[in-house]
Ligand SMILES: Nc1ncnc2c1ncn2[C@@H]1O[C@H](COP(=O)(O)OP(=O)(O)O)[C@@H](O)[C@H]1O
């Protein structure tokens with residue numbers, strides 16, 4: 456089979472790496488891919504958000520399966536677009552992807568189906584949001600409705616901070632139309648766990664649990680990033696909690712989407728907070744998470760292609776999905792300055808053969824160079840998380856680029 460993966464970050468490298476192990480994959484393409492993906496797939500220079508370009512390429516090259524990995528093309532309806540051409544695509548259609556692309560939709564949905572989540576109010580007028588804030592307790596959480604590159608959530612500790620956040624989103628349009636509407640949410644506390652699940656709209660199969668580290672520096676200090684590392688499993692996600700989550704969160708979500716006429720087929724991500732009053736959903740993603748995928752897929756023993764086909768053909772109940780008992784840890788090596796501005800094109804030296812998922816790299820005639828804020832995700836499997844941590848940091852000693860920075864406390868939450 457010929458398979459095309461859309462995207463070009465660490466998550467897509469992990470997906471391509473896993474698909475490349477399938478005996479039934481004859482040829483892999485990735486659009487646009489990156490310097491690491493290039494060793495496993497033919498990278499084609501089409502943007503992940505170019506619906507027409509991807510559809511034309513898939514048609515011309517008789518691609519048997521297109522895997523749409525990032526949030527933007529899913530929200531734009533890339534899967535629907537491919538299906539119009541009679542092409543086979545993995546990922547939710549636009550109407551199902553709205554679970555991620557509109558936080559207001561997600562909250563209304565959860566309320567309707569009794570799925571535990573923070574209390575909220577939604578606003579499309581600045582004045583109303585401000586008067587609501589004026590009679591609220593702090594801290595409180597303010598969220599832009601739409602996709603905002605993971606930057607659209609502010610925890611406001613005072614009325615003043617709250618008003619600033621609402622003004623930046625609604626009036627200054629810091630995130631464009633994504634901030635046209637905002638949510639103001641109850642502030643919850645507790646450890647955060649990420650749960651991914653495969654679903655064909657009827658059956659769902661949860662993957663192994665994971666946790667990510669979003670802040671730039673050790674001890675969860677500094678600005679938010681796309682993710683500085685992840686580990687799997689989470690020690691907080693006990694079998695009892697898993698059972699509760701499957702019954703009260705995952706099952707009603709999959710059923711509710713079906714009842715809404717928005718059957719969800721693909722990978723669904725539950726961002727959970729384990730609060731003193733039970734697990735609650737912070738958000739949904741309509742796809743594999745990054746960097747969680749880099750620790751979850753290395754633990755998957757079953758052929759990913761088979762699972763994806765079963766999801767599309769709605770026969771996931773016939774597949775037995777198996778997991779490696781070992782733990783996994785991924786540490787992200789970032790460019791100096793990230794998540795602010797950073798230089799690109801710096802040579803990368805790698806003197807280890809461990810598992811590395813490239814996030815922002817490029818192959819040039821002078822060798823591998825940096826090409827993004829997050830550059831590499833160094834990954835290890837081991838007996839437990841501590842064992843993986845030891846291995847990963849040992850491998851990192853053999854990797855170098857100018858200004859390379861990374862957290863030293865991944866896996867220690
Ligand atoms: N209701 C809440 N209470 C406390 N913290 C929250 C709440 N909602 C979100 N957060 C924090 O903000 C982060 C980002 O929020 P999330 O809803 O996941 O949006 P996104 O990933 O799109 O930025 C969460 O990982 C969590 O740490």
Ligand SMILES: [Mg+2]
Pocket residue numbers: 726738
């Ligand atoms: Mg999130």
